[in-house]
Amino acid sequence: MQLTDKNIVVGVSGGIAAYKSADLIRRLKEQGANVRVVMSEGGKAFITPLTLQAVSGNPVSDSLLDPEAEAGMGHIELAKWADLILIAPASADIIARLNAGMANDLLTTICLATAAPIAIAPAMNQQMWHTQVTQNNVDSLQSRGYLVWGPGQGEQACGDVGFGRMLEPTELCSYCVNYFAGANKPGELDGQTWVITAGPTREPMDPVRYISNHSSGKMGFAIALAAQLAGAKVYLIAGPVKLATPTGVERIDVETALQMQEQSMAHAEHADVFVACAAVADYRVAEVASQKIKKSTEQLQLVLEKNPDIVAGVAALENAPFTVGFAAETENVEEYALGKLKKKNLQMICANNVSAPGHGFNSDTNALTIFWSGGSLVLPLTSKQELARQLVGQIAKKFNQSPLDAS
Ligand code: PMT
Numbered sequence: 001m002q003l004t005d006k007n008i009v010v011g012v013s014g015g016i017a018a019y020k021s022a023d024l025i026r027r028l029k030e031q032g033a034n035v036r037v038v039m040s041e042g043g044k045a046f047i048t049p050l051t052l053q054a055v056s057g058n059p060v061s062d063s064l065l066d067p068e069a070e071a072g073m074g075h076i077e078l079a080k081w082a083d084l085i086l087i088a089p090a091s092a093d094i095i096a097r098l099n100a101g102m103a104n105d106l107l108t109t110i111c112l113a114t115a116a117p118i119a120i121a122p123a124m125n126q127q128m129w130h131t132q133v134t135q136n137n138v139d140s141l142q143s144r145g146y147l148v149w150g151p152g153q154g155e156q157a158c159g160d161v162g163f164g165r166m167l168e169p170t171e172l173c174s175y176c177v178n179y180f181a182g183a184n185k186p187g188e189l190d191g192q193t194w195v196i197t198a199g200p201t202r203e204p205m206d207p208v209r210y211i212s213n214h215s216s217g218k219m220g221f222a223i224a225l226a227a228q229l230a231g232a233k234v235y236l237i238a239g240p241v242k243l244a245t246p247t248g249v250e251r252i253d254v255e256t257a258l259q260m261q262e263q264s265m266a267h268a269e270h271a272d273v274f275v276a277c278a279a280v281a282d283y284r285v286a287e288v289a290s291q292k293i294k295k296s297t298e299q300l301q302l303v304l305e306k307n308p309d310i311v312a313g314v315a316a317l318e319n320a321p322f323t324v325g326f327a328a329e330t331e332n333v334e335e336y337a338l339g340k341l342k343k344k345n346l347q348m349i350c351a352n353n354v355s356a357p358g359h360g361f362n363s364d365t366n367a368l369t370i371f372w373s374g375g376s377l378v379l380p381l382t383s384k385q386e387l388a389r390q391l392v393g394q395i396a397k398k399f400n401q402s403p404l405d406a407s
Contacts, residue, residue, distance in 0.1 A: 002177040002386065004032030009078060009116075011087035011107045012052065013094040014042015016157040017123035017166035021047060024088055024169035025055045031173060036078060038062065038107045040094060064106045075106055079113035084176065087111075088149075089123030089166045092134050098146075099137040119147035119179070121172055126162030149175045152244025165244055170364065171225065174385035178229040181389070189232035189396060195271040195321070196224045197264060197278035197310065199239030201257045205302065206289035213279045214361040217241030219326075220277035222388035224249045227273075230392055235267045239278055257281050257307035268314040271321040273399055276311035277350075279328060279361070283307060312344040322399045324348040330355040334369070341371055348372045348398060350391065372398055 008028055012021045021043075025035050035056040039049055049060035061069055061078065073081070087094060087107070094107065098120075103109040111118055120141065128134060129151060142148050150167040167175070198220020202210040217238055224236040225246035234249045237260055245251040252267070254260045257280045268274045283304035293300070315323040325346045327337035330353070337351035350368045354360030358381060359367055367381040368391065379390050 001032035003028060003180060006033045006176075006180055007036070007081050007083045008033045008176065009036050009038055009082040009085045009110065010052075010056070011038050011040070011085060011090075011094075011110075012043035012047065013040040013087060013089060013091045013107065014045055015089040015091045015123045015166070016046060017089035018043050018046035020166060020169055021088060022051055022055050024086075024172055025052060027169050027173040028176060029056070031177060033176070034058075036061070036073070036081070038078065038110060040105055040107050042091060042093065061106055064109055075109050076113055079110045079116070082110075082114055082116040084179065085111060085114060085116055085118045086121065086149075086172065086176065087118070088121035088172055090120035092122075092124045092128045092137075095120060095122065095134065095137050095141065099140050117145070117147060117179070119149050119175065121149045121166050122151045122164070123166035124151075124164050125158055126156060126160050126164040129164040130162075147175075147179070148247075150247050152247070154242075154244050167244065167247070170383060170385055171244075171246070174222070174225065174383075174389065175229065177386065178226065178389060189227060189230040189392075192232045192272040192399075193235070193270060194224075194227045194232040194273045194275065195235045195237065195264065195267045196220055196227065196275045197237045197239075197260060197280075198224065199241040199243075200279050201239045201260055201281045201307075202255050203257065203281045203284040203307075204255075204288050205285050206291065206293045208292050211281055211283075211285065212240075213281065215239070215241075215279035216362040217243050218362070218364065218384050219366055219388070220275075221246060222384040223275055223277055223392060225385070226388040226392040227275075230396065232273075235271070237263045237267065237278070257284060257310070261308050261310045261313065264310050264314055265317075268317060268321055269319060273324065273395060274311070274314045274321040275324045275395070276314070277326050278310075280310055281307060309344065311346065315345045315347075322347050322395070322402055324350065324395055326350045326352055328352045328354045328360060334371075337369070337371055341373075347402060348395065370394060 037052045037060045039062045053060045152165040199217035200213045200215040202212045228234045236251045286303040286305045311325045333353045341349040358365045368379045
């Protein structure tokens, strides 16, 4: 319950992403927040006030000129009540109206009347996002202290691909948690460079087949987001996953372990912290067939050769960053994790019991036990976003105490 007693006004403007607002509100409430919803006319075209009333547990406000509503929680009261206003989705239209200082509906009026911080989660077609006037509006809002969370990248409802997707509700919820926890205060990890690997690798057998694993990238992406929110410059070296790039994070897409190794070594040389969350394939096919392998025999034998150990290579660099590994284990978790900590010469290892329900690969939740020389800490089962926030805090603490930092 990271948002207990926080009063959050969720503003819903017009856009297809408005359907995600219900989930966002649910997640904010799960974290203990009090949520009141304000909808624009456009927002109501995409999701009904009744739905948002049901999930928020409060009446939804949508009219500036409704005498009944103004007699109750009027716009000034709502503006004063809020600890944070989060507009999600924020359409190009509302961004423009906020920038112009307009007060032509309830949502924009509350934004003018509040002293609370205002965050926008942009959601629009990628061309609308990139167009100069939208970018100018966003820059201008940012320079006036608005928080801009997103947009993410990926396939859009209109069929386009690119920036303009609203961040996922879980991601926006972490932004709120981080905001109130002060973990995104400028300066927390200011000046630090973090390199994080995430997702699986794919080792090709032939032009159409590969060896891989079930890593979704969620854990590594959550760590990248948490480090970025805390002020670090973050490079995220991602295997093939279908996740939006966390805002402000520089993403480098790779497929194979060798490609991940090349990018990791190149970026780790200049990094303060390296976190190896990726599930790297230990072996690759020795000879990749140039054509599709035909099923002409009863048995097929593949010769596999060992991939280089990326995290061990980073830890062995002359100017090695503070290096954190993961250990995905199904048995003897502590013993194997401690073995990897030592063998790979790491500063910290995150033991991940991937056989427990709700833990590890492709789940939305996870738990870790982190080990370092002379100590350990259990981070209990929670969302990957929250776990990442706690882990980044622990790494930052140990990094600041580490002799590497002093050098
Ligand atoms: O991506 P998700 O679906 O969110 O799932 C998260 C996760 C389960 C993948 C993640 O929490 C996790 O446990 N990652 C480590 C997975 C793994 O491959 O562990 P390992 O015990 O096999 O490897 C030990 C360490 O060596 C890891 O830091 C790994 O990144 C690194 N390694 C492994 C092999 C290799 N060739 N190079 C490496 O750097």
